[in-house]
Amino acid sequence: MAPGIESLTGRAPHMLLGADRARRGRLAQVGRRLRRRPGALAGAVVILLFVAIALLAPAIAPGDPDAISGDRRAAPSADHLFGTDDLGRDVLSRVIYGARVSLRVGLVSIGIALTAGSLLGVVAGYTGGWLDSVIMRVTDVMLAFPGILLAIAIVAILGPSLFNVMIAVGIEAIPVYTRTARASTLVVKEQEYVIGARALGCRHARVIRRHILPNIVAPLIVLATIGVAGSILTAAGLSYIGLGAQPPTAEWGAMLSTARNFLRDAWWMATFPGLAIMLVVLALNLFGDGLRDILDPRLRD
């Protein structure tokens, strides 16, 4: 956000230009700044690469990820670049198809968390009063379940499956967005342009949509980028302990879980799925760090 514009004019930055023009201008500016950060740029390239791999999986995978060949636990070779697993399935094909699963889990779960969390946070911050208290107390209780425990508890309720993992990881991540959205809303709602909009007779829904949301979105986007990385890790972890993707789904965490039983004679089964998870998560973190430095330097840890 361009600093100081609202304090100079008393108007939201996006109201100075047309909303669309401002948004495009800001996006272009973010793009230019990202290009000057090699880490963030590398992260973006790797993310795009994995998105392409996920979308084009059927075209680029050398074979069917579930096809069983007689060649069990074969070392990497020209036929199977990443080797084969305990059932003779091609590890490269499974890693490629695994990108679909992990990216979908990351996007869906953070989509849930971002939507529900920001909605709750904005409502809590904007309305205040008892609704604020109730939302924040529930948030406190959710935060009392440390780390992966809340996701584990939700999977325990819903039953182990990949779909339920998406929901569980999504719900687990809600409090972070609630708190951030609430804190920003508390600041923004005192700004003169919000008071002005209210004085002009804007209804609350319109004030929230047109004046609050556009001005609190930056830190939420930064959190969501890094959040996708975290949710991919959590979901793969849940699949590793058998609570997520069920066989024969080609999922990186579940592949590692099987590989654990064959470490002595099939290192490739454990190496490549793990490398894939690390690369995606590293790329998202790099990109998220860069985005944070540009959009919201105060969030720096």
Add this chain to the structure above:
Amino acid sequence: MATYLLRRVLLVIPVLIGVSIASFLMSHLVPGDPVAVMLGERATADDTTRLREELGLNDPIHVQYWRYVSNAVRGDLGDSIRSGQPVLTEITERLPSTLTLTVCAVLAAAAFGMTLGVAAAVSGRGWVDAGIMAFALLGISMPAFWSGILLILLFGLKLGWVPIAGTGPKALILPTITLAAPAAAVLARMTRSTMLEVLGQDFVRSARAKGLREHVVVVRHVLRNALVPVITIIGLQFGGLLAGSVIVESVFSRPGLGRYTITAIESRDFPQIQGIVLVTAAIYVFVNLAVDLLYSVIDPRIRYQ
């Protein structure tokens, strides 16, 4: 001071009540009939009726909750459906192994994370800083279940330096490193940025101007002021590591709460699951309370707010 401590201690109560409601509600939130889910497909109508009666599911919900809480306060978390044993006994048998791993990992993470963070901050913007930060980024991006497997491959199987399973102190080394690495990475980043923030303050310039040696400035003036946010993170990390030990225990086939949790979920044994959730969350709440009380020792300003 006394009022601050009292207020902080009292704040725990509503959170604990919330946690107890949440863990109580777990079995009620199961889609479908929880009793049928717990008993599996082969249950007869008689079994279902009996278990429903045993669990007191026919009473009004507030009566059920009150019974749950008053039993829990007296140390009765119900009996496991699978084994028939009291859940609390089962948990306390497994807790020491998990807590040992968690505490070792927290200490290792604090030692390495803070050292690396301080080193990165005082080294200035050079290759030392860049190297440590790259290492930290790698640390938060490596899934524990993968780094654990890599450590087993290298130190357990290739080099044969440490046992890859078992319960002795040597068998604790690799799990501790695995569990501690991401936390150490987070702490290193955190310590570095708070150190840099404090290094820019006026009193640091004054301390240097009056001729104090650099290590005195760094340790007494900077580190002491940077500690408060860092210790908060250590407290938060403790909970994360306690829960994360589920995965690490699974990687290293360690007996503990982790494997217990996984089998409890797979067999949908709700008394067990609820017990684990309640005990773990309660430990976490009390650790955070201890951390908050510790601040007031480190930073006198907090007492008077």
